[in-house]
Amino acid sequence: MSELLNDIRIAPSILSADFARLGDQVDQVIAAGARVIHVDVMDGQFVPPITMGPIIVQALSERVKAAGAILDVHLMINNPENQIEAFANAGADTIVVHAEATTHLHRTLNAIREAGVLAGAAICPGTAVESLVDVSEVLDLALVMSVNPGWGGQSFIEASVGRIERLSALLGPGIPIEVDGGIDASTAPLVVGAGAKLLVAGSAVFGKPDPELAYSAIAEAAGAV
Secondary structure, three states, X not given: OHHHHOOOEEEEEHHHOOHHHHHHHHHHHHXXXXXXXXXXXXEOOOOXXXXXXXXXXXXXXXXXXXXXXXXXXXXXXXXXXXXXXXXHHHOOOEEEEEXXXXXXXXXXXXXXXXXXXXXXXXXXXXXXXXXHHHHHHHOOEEEEEOOOOOOOOOOOOOOHHHHHHHHHHHHOOOOOEEEEOOOOOOOHHHHHHHOOOEEEEOHHHHOOOOHHHHHHHHHHHHOOO
């Protein structure tokens, strides 16, 4: 599972998918080469929208794993420590929590690992990248938000490139950096050049008439496998 995060990859976010055709659309991007499917979970408190829960992860788990892919679950929710077990049991392969949303980040990351899942921590654009250094010993993945969390289709924040560079230097090569927000064929090479390995793309994939073709264009621009 963790070996999938060692190479540059595009992670299509189902937040922007057509939920009436969710399974088919996930199959499309997997056929195009996607091996990480990103699930944005929002609670209406940490961020204004409410999106999806463990039931969606469970519904996708079998078909995603059968294709040799993984489910990357991004919890944009308050007190994420209360939901770790539910998402782990539903089939999450990685669980990413926000440093701003949990009082005891180190404990929460440990709990994710104890559930048999890779542990990730995310930071919003206004949070210092240095905040993740002291939890690096229990960190499998670091996510830099390149938009303010809450909605798909936002414009990429250009200062994110420098933030990724700084975090990459602080954490070293052993912890992959994920970036989420405003990723398309034009911004993908910028974040890869800064040190990002896992690029979340939502509306730039599922918001297009042909998600498979859109995925392939971003993957090619990023030099992704």
